[in-house]
Amino acid sequence: MDNSFAQAFVKAAHLVATLDSELVEIVLLSLRVSLTAVVLAALIGFPIGAVLALYRFPGNRIITLLITAFMGMPPVVLGLIVYLLLSRSGPLGVLGLLYTPTAMIIAQTLLVLPIIIALTRQTIADMWKEYEETMRSLNIRGLKLVRTMLFEARLSLATAALAGFGRAIAEVGAVMIVGGNIRHATRVMTTAIALETSKGELALALALGLILLLLALTVNLAVNLLSAFSAARGYATS
Amino acid sequence: MFRSFARLAILVLILALGVTHASLAGESIILQSTTSTQNSGLLDYLLPLFKKKTGITVKVVAVGTGQALRNARNGDGDVLLVHARDAEMKFLKEGWGVDRRDVMYNDFVIVCPKSDPAGIAGMKDASAALRRIAEKRVPFVSRGDDSGTHKKERALWRKAGIDPTRDSGTWYRETGSGMGATLNAAAAMNACTLTDRATWIAFRNKGDLKIVVQGDPALFNQYGVMLVNPKRHPHVKEKAARAFIDWLTGPEGQKAIASYRLHGQQLFFPNAPVN
Numbered sequence: 001m002d003n004s005f006a007q008a009f010v011k012a013a014h015l016v017a018t019l020d021s022e023l024v025e026i027v028l029l030s031l032r033v034s035l036t037a038v039v040l041a042a043l044i045g046f047p048i049g050a051v052l053a054l055y056r057f058p059g060n061r062i063i064t065l066l067i068t069a070f071m072g073m074p075p076v077v078l079g080l081i082v083y084l085l086l087s088r089s090g091p092l093g094v095l096g097l098l099y100t101p102t103a104m105i106i107a108q109t110l111l112v113l114p115i116i117i118a119l120t121r122q123t124i125a126d127m128w129k130e131y132e133e134t135m136r137s138l139n140i141r142g143l144k145l146v147r148t149m150l151f152e153a154r155l156s157l158a159t160a161a162l163a164g165f166g167r168a169i170a171e172v173g174a175v176m177i178v179g180g181n182i183r184h185a186t187r188v189m190t191t192a193i194a195l196e197t198s199k200g201e202l203a204l205a206l207a208l209g210l211i212l213l214l215l216a217l218t219v220n221l222a223v224n225l226l227s228a229f230s231a232a233r234g235y236a237t238s
Numbered sequence: 239m240f241r242s243f244a245r246l247a248i249l250v251l252i253l254a255l256g257v258t259h260a261s262l263a264g265e266s267i268i269l270q271s272t273t274s275t276q277n278s279g280l281l282d283y284l285l286p287l288f289k290k291k292t293g294i295t296v297k298v299v300a301v302g303t304g305q306a307l308r309n310a311r312n313g314d315g316d317v318l319l320v321h322a323r324d325a326e327m328k329f330l331k332e333g334w335g336v337d338r339r340d341v342m343y344n345d346f347v348i349v350c351p352k353s354d355p356a357g358i359a360g361m362k363d364a365s366a367a368l369r370r371i372a373e374k375r376v377p378f379v380s381r382g383d384d385s386g387t388h389k390k391e392r393a394l395w396r397k398a399g400i401d402p403t404r405d406s407g408t409w410y411r412e413t414g415s416g417m418g419a420t421l422n423a424a425a426a427m428n429a430c431t432l433t434d435r436a437t438w439i440a441f442r443n444k445g446d447l448k449i450v451v452q453g454d455p456a457l458f459n460q461y462g463v464m465l466v467n468p469k470r471h472p473h474v475k476e477k478a479a480r481a482f483i484d485w486l487t488g489p490e491g492q493k494a495i496a497s498y499r500l501h502g503q504q505l506f507f508p509n510a511p512v513n
Contacts, residue, residue, distance in 0.1 A: 087314050088313030089314075093313065096473065098314050099268060099314070182299060183298065198415075200443030200444070202442075202443055
């Protein structure tokens with residue numbers, strides 16, 4: 001028990017070094033599901049967040065409040081909701097999506113969406129104080145204003161997307177229910193960790209946890225590099 | 239930046255959809271089963287053999303028997319492999335499942351810390367052993383999740399004439415999770431628990447626990463397989479699912495079950511009726 005940590009490091013190193021084929025499959029599925037979910041959530045969430053920040057309309061406050069509250073949605077509850085929707089007895093049952101990666105992507109997209117909307121709204125609302133005058137004088141309005149502001153906010157938005165990715169890749173409750181943790185089909189890092197823990201294979205579970213952390217670190221690093229590159233280019237052109 | 243972002247987004251989506259499609263190739267059925275058949279490694283051993291023979295992929299959703307039956311009732315599965323005879327019979331009677339067959343059996347055991355705090359080691363009557371645990375208020379971890387093991391445990395308590403849930407939160411602790419998680423909890427709390435023998439043998443974090451009670455006929459653990467009723471759920475892949483049931487209860491499947499060994503021990507004993 002005491003040397004579980006040491007064992008975990010050895011196991012993790014061994015799994016990575018030998019490129020264990022099942023591990024590779026699980027890692028790729030984790031990345032595919034969570035990255036797709038984040039991209040979808042960003043495509044939907046960025047514009048909504050910007051609109052909420054830039055325009056006043058009845059209900060704006062309430063929507064903002066609700067979305068902020070949904071950031072605290074427990075993944076397992078969301079998983080249950082998506083299960084009830086996608087179950088053969090549910091309203092979307094005919095699609096036959098339950099226990100597929102698509103179902104997991106749907107659940108994680110819904111999970112990440114409130115975070116992305118809320119962070120986007122806050123970012124753009126803060127920037128607006130600085131940009132308002134310029135935008136008015138240039139007569140930039142409507143859809144173009146949303147696009148311009150999103151473009152100006154791109155570096156902060158990358159961080160918002162990363163926060164979403166962190167929530168997606170780390171959650172186990174939703175993907176367990178709607179994915180079913182099916183080997184070679186819907187098993188991802190977190191559900192594999194839960195499974196190994198339940199088998200009492202604590203060192204292996206911990207090793208998978210280390211690899212998951214490494215994965216998150218890599219994705220974060222990649223986005224950071226991209227942001228730095230984009231910032232540098234921004235300087236050069238302006 | 240926008241265009242490159244959009245391009246990246248489209249790429250990711252195509253990738254996601256493409257691979258999703260690829261995974262649909264070849265016939266597959268969904269088996270709602272229990273954690274014991276998965277955690278013991280039995281299904282990982284059997285299913286490749288079945289696939290080699292028929293080309294059918296069996297996707298396993300491993301949950302407690304109660305949840306497996308509920309999922310199947312919702313139509314979220316083609317076949318059931320569970321272990322709670324009374325609940326299975328009720329499921330059949332209500333018309334949610336058809337063609338149930340016995341597949342295999344093993345037994346439940348009571349495990350406790352090596353020091354045997356309840357003084358029940360070697361007892362042959364499981365309910366009497368539980369009664370002593372309750373009298374001495376020795377910590378006991380229950381699945382508490384309506385699984386086959388939990389149903390068996392409740393039946394044993396009923397036979398002992400004790401309602402342990404009145405003491406829930408004190409010496410009687412319900413984890414509400416799978417067998418493995420419950421064994422982890424028992425090992426960590428130095429508590430007793432009821433487990434199926436297959437999960438116990440396969441379990442790698444036994445800590446200070448050991449088997450203290452076994453061999454009571456009441457601890458018999460029968461597994462059954464059945465088809466989710468295609469009349470209730472027309473999308474059930476009846477032909478492939480029946481092929482699986484026939485294989486599992488036929489000579490090949492039965493022989494494979496008998497030949498599965500872990501740490502030198504046989505975990506499941508085939509007993510499908512010969513027809």
